[in-house]
Amino acid sequence: MSNKKMFNSYFKKQLFTPLYIKSLLKSPLLGPQFNSKFILSVGVLSCSLLSACSSTTSTPSAASLPMPETASYFIKSEAPSTVPSIESLSELLPQQKQELNEFIARDDIVGLSKRYQVARFIEDKMVNFNYEGLNYSTSQAWQQRAGNCMALAMLTYGVAKHLDVRAVFQVVHSAPLLTHISNDLIVTSDHVRTFLYETDAGGVYLNGSEFTVIDYFPDSNDRTGGVVSEHEFIAMFYRNLAADALLAGELTYAYTLLEKGLSLAPRYVPLINMMAVVHRRVAEHQIADAYYQYGLQFESNSLSLLSNYQYSLSEQGKALEADAVLQQLLQLENHTPYGWYSMGIEALTLQHYSAAETYFKKFINNSPYYHQAYYELAKAQNALGKYVSAEKTIQQALSLTSMGESQQKYLAKLNWLKQSTKQEVVE
Numbered sequence: 145m146s147n148k149k150m151f152n153s154y155f156k157k158q159l160f161t162p163l164y165i166k167s168l169l170k171s172p173l174l175g176p177q178f179n180s181k182f183i184l185s186v187g188v189l190s191c192s193l194l195s196a197c198s199s200t201t202s203t204p205s206a207a208s209l210p211m212p213e214t215a216s217y218f219i220k221s222e223a224p225s226t227v228p229s230i231e232s233l234s235e236l237l238p239q240q241k242q243e244l245n246e247f248i249a250r251d252d253i254v255g256l257s258k259r260y261q262v263a264r265f266i267e268d269k270m271v272n273f274n275y276e277g278l279n280y281s282t283s284q285a286w287q288q289r290a291g292n293c294m295a296l297a298m299l300t301y302g303v304a305k306h307l308d309v310r311a312v313f314q315v316v317h318s319a320p321l322l323t324h325i326s327n328d329l330i331v332t333s334d335h336v337r338t339f340l341y342e343t344d345a346g347g348v349y350l351n352g353s354e355f356t357v358i359d360y361f362p363d364s365n366d367r368t369g370g371v372v373s374e375h376e377f378i379a380m381f382y383r384n385l386a387a388d389a390l391l392a393g394e395l396t397y398a399y400t401l402l403e404k405g406l407s408l409a410p411r412y413v414p415l416i417n418m419m420a421v422v423h424r425r426v427a428e429h430q431i432a433d434a435y436y437q438y439g440l441q442f443e444s445n446s447l448s449l450l451s452n453y454q455y456s457l458s459e460q461g462k463a464l465e466a467d468a469v470l471q472q473l474l475q476l477e478n479h480t481p482y483g484w485y486s487m488g489i490e491a492l493t494l495q496h497y498s499a500a501e502t503y504f505k506k507f508i509n510n511s512p513y514y515h516q517a518y519y520e521l522a523k524a525q526n527a528l529g530k531y532v533s534a535e536k537t538i539q540q541a542l543s544l545t546s547m548g549e550s551q552q553k554y555l556a557k558l559n560w561l562k563q564s565t566k567q568e569v570v571e
Contacts, residue, residue, distance in 0.1 A: 209441055211410060212434035217426040221396040227404060233381055234282045234302035244306060258307045259340035259356045266300050266358065279384045294384050300338050300358055301377070310341040313377045315370060316359075336372065336380070379409035386418055390425075398422050411442045417449050420456070429460055445476050447483035451490075474502065481510030485517055492524060500524035515544040 236244070247253060247268070248261045256264065273289050273296075280291035282302030291299070297313070304311040313336045337359040372380070382405030389398035399422050405415045420435035436453035439446065450473040457466035484507035491500035504521035511517070518541035525534035 209438050212431050215423055215428040215431050218399045224397045224400050227400050234305055236306055237283050240286055258309050258342050262304050262307055262309050262340055263356050265303055312339040313372045375408040376412055379405040379412050383415050395425055413439045413443045413446050432456055451487055481507045497524045497527040515541045
């Protein structure tokens with residue numbers, strides 16, 4: 145069995161909670177000076193036309209559809225010269241290598257295993273770290289002591305590489321954090337966690353059953369996904385950079401970054417999805433749709449691909465085709481339900497209240513204890529004039545939340561809905 149299949153099989157049986165991570169970090173190798181509550185979190189921005197949560201399905205052994213051709217718009221455009229190389233993303237500067245070597249030579253560090261040395265160093269760098277939403281490389285995050293969650297992952301990866309520690313990444317499906325909403329783009333976040341293994345000079349795992357988990361701000365509602373390869377992890381970073389470029393309107397730069405990412409992971413659906421979005425932005429709808437179809441052969445139940453594809457078809461006036469994709473979308477019962485939440489938020493933004501109601505209900509069927517979803521569902525129901533249903537939904541949210549501020553918001557909304565209900569009865 146391959147390492148990747150072995151990890152995926154194992155992760156399906158394990159839920160790595162903070163308590164479990166804490167017990168791992170209490171190894172005698174660490175000594176009492178190590179903070180056993182050291183928990184980190186990594187976020188990976190994803191950008192799509194409608195939503196940004198990917199699902200995991202088995203990958204076909206061969207693709208029946210080839211990757212679409214490049215649009216003439218990008219062929220004629222001058223290629224940017226500022227695209228970072230793969231090596232530069234995780235490379236340490238000479239002075240940083242010296243600092244790291246001096247750190248691991250300290251009396252309290254030198255006796256630790258290499259994977260714990262990585263963890264201790266990252267913990268040290270987290271002091272006064274500024275969590276600003278910038279996609280910094282390893283050296284940049286180190287210099288600035290700043291960056292978003294993906295920058296932290298890249299920093300961990302770069303330090304681990306220098307100390308010959310193997311970093312393995314696992315996707316974590318979390319409640320989506322909306323980081324940007326514009327006229328036709330919603331940016332949300334998902335996460336990865338890092339597993340550190342020690343290797344010998346030949347790259348073979350040592351003590352294969354032992355590893356250190358670096359997980360940043362884990363939540364009890366998190367759902368673990370599959371393992372991503374090293375190439376896919378780097379492709380994720382190019383996806384983040386492309387999202388920045390897309391939001392800035394730098395379409396050619398976004399395309400070039402996506403092309404770089406796809407050269408590493410040609411079947412990585414979030415990249416394929418964003419490539420379709422970029423082509424739609426330059427009115428190359430045929431090529432955009434070809435990218436959606438290309439991606440769907442790898443993940444036929446991808447919420448982001450299907451929802452974006454449906455939107456693209458609707459935009460082109462292909463009503464029958466769009467409706468067929470919509471029906472396929474609504475029949476899905478996705479095992480990572482946060483995609484439904486993202487789509488519900490998107491539908492609310494576009495004032496598609498009936499669709500929003502459907503999406504939030506699908507999400508709640510899978511994650512009934514996420515109280516914020518009930519509040520969003522109530523907004524959709526209220527907009528549809530379903531005041532009684534909205535009132536009941538708010539009551540459910542109140543029964544779930546123990547947060548004072550949230551309770552106040554829900555109670556205020558509930559009182560308003562009661563007034564609306566009375567008016568509805570009178571009318």
